[in-house]
Amino acid sequence: MTDVMNLAGRILIAFLFFAGAIQKVVDPAAAQTMIASIGLPVAFIWPIALFNLVAAVCLVIGPGIGRWALIMAVYCIFTSWFHWQLRADPWQVTIMAKNWSIAGGLLILAAQGPGRFSIFR
Template sequence: MRHALNLAGRVLIALLFLGGAVQKLADPAPVAAMVRSVGLPGASVPWIAGFDLLAAMALVIGPGVTVWALVMAAYCIGTSWFHWQLRADPWQVTIVVKNWAIAGGLLVLAAQGPGRWALRTRRRQSAAR
């Protein structure tokens, strides 16, 4: 059962990044504005969306789930900075807390590994058995 729960958790977390990729591609203007507000080029939005999409796929199918979980935990903590708008929009602070919670789940995933239901290299498959 724990392998099924691990896969279900990976899929649910991946859906968040998949949805983020779709949202960034469908309506890039708000994200471009946020990115520009910190001095980065607004034209980087498609690359950011591609990164989200790649991460979503990697979290679900592997290999490298542990590494991707660590990278995406750092990504969630880092991107929460964009939402720290306590005076301008207090509801954005909820997004900060959610990003931290997602990072926490990703850290647990990194610690536990992908379970049995993830693609691995042949060498790792024999070591995991």
């Protein structure tokens, strides 16, 4: 049962990154605004969307699920900085906390590994 829950957890976390990639492609304006707010070119949206997509696939099937989980945990912590907008939009602070929580789950996955249900080991 542990391996089934591990797989289900990986799929659910991967879905978040997959949906994020699709959202960035379909409606990039909001993410481009956040990227521009720290002085980076808005064209960074495309490699970020690709990164989200590749990470989603790798979290589910590998290779290197543990490494991808660690990379994505760091990514969640870093990108949470964009959401610290207490006065402008308090809801964004909740999204920041969500990112930290996802990072926690990813760190557990990085520590425990993918279980027996992964294509690559």
